[in-house]
Amino acid sequence: MSHIAQKILVVGGNGFVGSAVCKMALARGIEVTSISFSGKPYKTPQGHTPAWVERVEWRKADAMNPESYADILPGVDAVVHTVGTLLDNTQYKQKMQEGDVLGVFKSLMGRKEEGQRSAYDTLNYESAVCMCEAFVASKPASGITRVRPFVYVSAEDVNRPVVSVRYLETKREAEKRIEEIMQDHPQYKGVYVRPSLIYHPHIRPMTTIPATIFDVSARIHNAVPSYIPMPSSVLRWLGTSVFPNATEKTPSALTSMANLLSIPPIHVDHLAEAICLSLDPAQDIRGVVGVRDIRRLIGMTASEEPTTNT
Numbered sequence: 001m002s003h004i005a006q007k008i009l010v011v012g013g014n015g016f017v018g019s020a021v022c023k024m025a026l027a028r029g030i031e032v033t034s035i036s037f038s039g040k041p042y043k044t045p046q047g048h049t050p051a052w053v054e055r056v057e058w059r060k061a062d063a064m065n066p067e068s069y070a071d072i073l074p075g076v077d078a079v080v081h082t083v084g085t086l087l088d089n090t091q092y093k094q095k096m097q098e099g100d101v102l103g104v105f106k107s108l109m110g111r112k113e114e115g116q117r118s119a120y121d122t123l124n125y126e127s128a129v130c131m132c133e134a135f136v137a138s139k140p141a142s143g144i145t146r147v148r149p150f151v152y153v154s155a156e157d158v159n160r161p162v163v164s165v166r167y168l169e170t171k172r173e174a175e176k177r178i179e180e181i182m183q184d185h186p187q188y189k190g191v192y193v194r195p196s197l198i199y200h201p202h203i204r205p206m207t208t209i210p211a212t213i214f215d216v217s218a219r220i221h222n223a224v225p226s227y228i229p230m231p232s233s234v235l236r237w238l239g240t241s242v243f244p245n246a247t248e249k250t251p252s253a254l255t256s257m258a259n260l261l262s263i264p265p266i267h268v269d270h271l272a273e274a275i276c277l278s279l280d281p282a283q284d285i286r287g288v289v290g291v292r293d294i295r296r297l298i299g300m301t302a303s304e305e306p307t308t309n310t
Contacts, residue, residue, distance in 0.1 A: 005077040007031040014042040018082035020272035035061035063127035066134035073138035124170035136185040160256035189286040197265035211265040218264035232258040
């Protein structure tokens with residue numbers, strides 16, 4: 001395999017997905033710089049600092065203020081944007097790390113104050129678009145001649161109706177806008193990685209039980225012949241029949257439920273591995289990378305691949 005990249009910038013490298021990307025990239029010999037609002041190095045939920053953390057350059061910067069990170073962009077081969085929020089109340093992330101089920105539920109039920117900007121719009125859309133615009137406007141340093149990827153961690157539609165539809169909509173809006181930007185910059189490309197339920201038994205123990213349940217469900221759906229009605233196929237049929245006006249950007253919530261039952265969850269380390277592999281110029285990966293593509297990238301067998309149309 002060709003050398004993947006010399007140096008990357010990870011936006012949100014001290015977060016759940018971002019830290020996994022940093023760790024995986026370092027293991028592949030890639031230099032890593034991380035920017036975040038706090039600029040603090042990654043620590044485990046128990047407060048430990050893994051050895052690999054010392055090899056990352058941690059920088060404090062605001063994704064929506066290009067001046068705070070403009071000096072980094074010319075020297076990187078790729079940008080990986082991992083910042084985002086599943087809920088409008090971002091406190092859920094801390095509650096998940098603490099294993100506080102009640103706290104997560106309260107975050108889910110919480111409502112932002114009137115006039116307050118939506119976290120979905122600022123984190124899922126605006127921060128990514130601003131970073132992308134700054135990246136394509138930067139002049140590559142001497143020696144960087146190949147196409148530079150902007151990897152955006154998006155999402156499969158598996159969270160509704162529990163999670164607001166704005167989560168999915170802002171992810172899709174960001175993908176569309178980034179792709180529009182790339183049309184005018186042939187030396188750059190957009191990669192939109194869409195994971196399903198992301199889990200880790202130790203870092204986010206609350207994800208273990210649902211991940212186990214939905215993995216079994218996906219395996220069953222994958223093993224049963226397509227002509228046999230299954231819960232996911234019934235939900236898809238209902239979604240198109242009951243909600244015929246659902247748009248491509250925002251399908252029926254029943255379709256989301258069908259995806260949850262038929263698309264397997266993904267370990268955060270597997271997601272990080274796929275993201276790093278997508279940086280390989282020999283792969284020429286661009287556009288949407290769904291769970292099936294993620295699994296193929298990391299070498300899972302055909303029998304382990306998800307079936308999304310059952």
